[in-house]
Amino acid sequence: MEEIVTKALSLRIEALEALSHVQDEKGLEEFYVQYLAKKGLIPGLMTLMREAQDKAAFGAAVNSARTDVTAKYEEKKQVLAKAKLEAKLASERIDLTLPGQPCLPGRVNPYRLVIDEVVDLFLDMGYEVCEGRDVETDKFNFELLNVPKDHPSRDMQDTFYFGDDYLLRTQTSAAQAHKMLEMERKRPIRMIAPGKAYRRDDDDMTHSHQFAQIEGLVVDKGISLAHLKATLELFAKKMFGEKREIRLRSSYFPFTEPSVEVDVSCFNCGGKGCAMCKGTGWIEILGAGMVNPRVLEACGYDPEEYSGFAFGVGVERVAMLRYGIDDIRRIYQNDFRFLKPFSIK
Numbered sequence: 001m002e003e004i005v006t007k008a009l010s011l012r013i014e015a016l017e018a019l020s021h022v023q024d025e026k027g028l029e030e031f032y033v034q035y036l037a038k039k040g041l042i043p044g045l046m047t048l049m050r051e052a053q054d055k056a057a058f059g060a061a062v063n064s065a066r067t068d069v070t071a072k073y074e075e076k077k078q079v080l081a082k083a084k085l086e087a088k089l090a091s092e093r094i095d096l097t098l099p100g101q102p103c104l105p106g107r108v109n110p111y112r113l114v115i116d117e118v119v120d121l122f123l124d125m126g127y128e129v130c131e132g133r134d135v136e137t138d139k140f141n142f143e144l145l146n147v148p149k150d151h152p153s154r155d156m157q158d159t160f161y162f163g164d165d166y167l168l169r170t171q172t173s174a175a176q177a178h179k180m181l182e183m184e185r186k187r188p189i190r191m192i193a194p195g196k197a198y199r200r201d202d203d204d205m206t207h208s209h210q211f212a213q214i215e216g217l218v219v220d221k222g223i224s225l226a227h228l229k230a231t232l233e234l235f236a237k238k239m240f241g242e243k244r245e246i247r248l249r250s251s252y253f254p255f256t257e258p259s260v261e262v263d264v265s266c267f268n269c270g271g272k273g274c275a276m277c278k279g280t281g282w283i284e285i286l287g288a289g290m291v292n293p294r295v296l297e298a299c300g301y302d303p304e305e306y307s308g309f310a311f312g313v314g315v316e317r318v319a320m321l322r323y324g325i326d327d328i329r330r331i332y333q334n335d336f337r338f339l340k341p342f343s344i345k
């Protein structure tokens with residue numbers, strides 16, 4: 001092969017070798033000037049054309065050197081541009097992911113714990129849970145429960161009124177009347193109704209203008225005080241411990257007859273007498289009684305055929321007794337330091 005053709009071929013090899021060592025854009029630029037620019041080595045070969053004997057072979061060698069090296073040069077150019085962009089993106093990357101606040105596991109308010117446990121207990125006994133409503137009518141909150149307009153017990157249950165008829169319910173007992181009237185064909189009832197109640201009250205360590213109650217109502221043929229007692233005994237044991245006993249003291253509520261206050265034997269001293277039970281050995285936990293026949297009748301049940309019992313328990317009171325909470329306001333303040341020990345069992 002003619003020497004001059006060999007020269008073209010080896011210049012091509014030399015250029016490709018040089019290109020493979022190029023590391024950056026500056027190096028590529030220098031490479032271009034040296035080999036491919038107008039006055040570069042490869043175009044410069046053409047000036048030797050005159051010397052070539054086999055011009056076709058020489059021309060072909062020069063052309064293939066130029067196209068080949070140019071193609072490889074373009075390729076490299078792209079690789080370097082891409083690498084440069086990537087380096088830039090990497091160096092300018094903004095990390096938007098600040099280390100977050102640690103997410104503390106939530107707690108269950110003791111008030112909720114009590115409601116959930118009571119609901120569980122009564123669901124197991126075949127009761128249904130009724131929602132009731134916070135805004136009630138005078139009729140359901142009072143009248144149907146045997147508390148007519150002039151009844152003195154209304155004094156203790158003042159509340160917010162919206163017009164003459166609507167009010168924030170003062171007791172979950174209103175749910176009793178709803179349930180009885182709602183039952184078609186007067187079927188038996190076993191229900192509990194947890195919810196809020198509202199009353200004018202001094203807000204202090206044991207009172208709040210808003211609090212929660214759980215109402216219970218059973219209506220059927222042949223329901224007696226013995227059923228009530230057995231049911232509440234179960235309730236007391238579940239909430240305050242297996243060894244607890246209850247006692248019923250005669251009392252008065254307009255919607256029950258007879259009415260009772262229910263005490264549980266003191267879970268602090270076991271009944272011997274201590275500061276918690278004020279030396280009596282007993283702690284009052286709820287009000288209850290046999291549904292007043294007048295209430296049954298007003299709500300569409302024949303008191304000759306049906307009887308029932310009802311009870312109403314203050315949720316905060318149970319929570320305070322159970323967990324030794326000294327101030328009812330703690331239950332509403334959502335202070336994590338207070339809530340911390342409480343969780344779902």
Ligand code: DAH
Nearest residue numbers: 171173287288289310311312
């Ligand atoms: N509603 C009564 C109150 O808020 C509590 C109560 C007492 C409910 C006796 C009852 C009951 O169902 O039978 O003070």
